[in-house]
Amino acid sequence: MNIFENYSDKIRKILFELSEINELILPEKLNGITTEIPPSKFNSDISTNVAMVLSKINKISPMDLAKTLSDKIKKSDKLIEEISIVNPGFINIKFKPIFWTKFIEEVNLNFNTFGINSNKKKKNYLVEFVSANPTGPLHVGHCRGAILGDVISNILLFNKHNVTKEYYVNDYGNQIINFTKSVYFRIREISFNEPFPVNNGDLYPGDYIIDIAHNIIKSKKNIDFKNFENISEQLTILSVEESLKLIKKNLYSIGIKHDNFISEKNLVLNDEVKKVINHLKKYNYVYKGKIKAPKGEDNKNWIEREQLLFKSTEFGDDKDRVLKKSDGSWTYFASDVAYHKNKLDRNFDCLINILGADHAGYIKRISSSVDALSNTKGKLICKVSQLVKLIKNKKPFKMSKRKGDYITLEDLINEVGKDATRFIMLNRSSDVELDFDFDNVIEKSKDNPLYYVQYCYARICSVFRLIDKDIKKEVKVTKYDFEYSNDEIKILKKISEWPKCIEMSSNRLEPHRIPTYLYELASLFHSYWNLGKENQKKRFINENKEISDDKLVLLKVISSLINSGMSIIGVSTPEKM
């Protein structure tokens, strides 16, 4: 039930009819004709720009064309109360109250499909997100991208697409060697009382390494930890396993569960990297050459060498990219190309990568490789989440990896909680930096939009408790023969915008529209609730603890919508607060 789509279709139909009897000229493609929500001051329900779009080709003024079209529209529809034409040529439609009764009837009877964009083709999506190095637990910096990826997946799932959520495990390369060494030195510290080399900048200083060391010692008593070379391979596997345990626990605590964890190391061991590079060689995208130093930087230490390069410049990148290190091992980029080939071979229609702002410079090269491999453009969509500015005690809080001075995700959840973290992180567009003020987020008050929305749901629950009805059960109304008041129609109009909200969130991969929408809905509800304070008649329940059908079904739909929206963003709706 998408009233904007319905009326868009109706208007198109009228246009085609007029065009057939030569009363209207249509362009080859009907682009740019929209049905929209008019600004509230116009006292109308839906508006269209059709007259302005078609005026030029028909050589009529928009206002005159609007007049002709609005007459036709009004004639074709009994549910329209009034149509007005407003400069410079908008057509504004106002519905009779009965329209909204029919609307809520349909929504209530088919709530499980309400909001779903059913006209879209069902697709297979792969969403890769988090993919943090398996060298320790997640910290606050990973949090926004993690939630963003999760909710984008949820929106696609809500629209009945197939979605695979994937985590790429970078268990290959120098960072992992340093990490394993750090675990090794901690083991020697514990078992042989040797001091941990504090001044070695390559090693990871964090205390969690000690825990990992303890766990490994406990579980593998038969390993001889005296010689690193002998056990490094085994120790790497064990350390990464321990690390992933921590990461999965962190993810679970913010309500995220990936379908797959793909190992970079396995891609290398299965020769997938070698294969993909041979594949690219065939198409002449790989060559040996040198890269010039960038301008404007301190380039004294720059060494130009002959390297194996990928021609990403052919696909819009600013320089070609290195595939093989001088020690003969693959670069991160090379195995990532293999990983993306692996994704493509699994026949997804669309690949989505969620990246942090600090990796935005990586987008061109990886999408170049996907373009080259898939022989099309735009199969990979990269979504960047901007940085989160942490504010504690009204001051920016800087994290420093070297000192081990950073806030882990576990700290964050313990202090703030899953719901508040998710809601606040999602409440802003991912394109803008986010202020995350600890004191503010914890506050259970008016400053916090999360509680504002949850409170709306809890209030409706309290009404259902008083009339002894189960909020989760369907509400059945025998006759939809009532009319809603203007206060109620305001809410119904907002409800009718829900499919539009989902559509935009889904098309542009912009989850922040959902918390914004829920906030607006909650706001209208709170106003509505307060009407009952001044006027007893406007209360939901009368003295005999009875509720009328119109109010019952309205409350039911609002609560279901809040519940449904909150479940998309992964936030709970408590019945009591």
Add this chain to the structure above:
RNA sequence: GCGUCUGUAGCUCAACUGGAUAGAGCGCUUGGCUACGGACCAGGAGGUUCUGGGUUCAAAUCCUAGCAGACGCACCA
């Protein structure tokens, strides 16, 4: 020097992707509680949408030239 993102009310941000007189929260200010849960509501003040030019019926939005901020720019992943 180059690339990506951002610039909207005192502050934090929306704005249906080109729509109408640019909207919310906080803060400021005036009012409403022995309550269907005040974690709420009603009203007021507050704007040259960073600047200049362009595109058209229409620009915060698109193009262009600048200014300012954030992030990134080798074999670290």
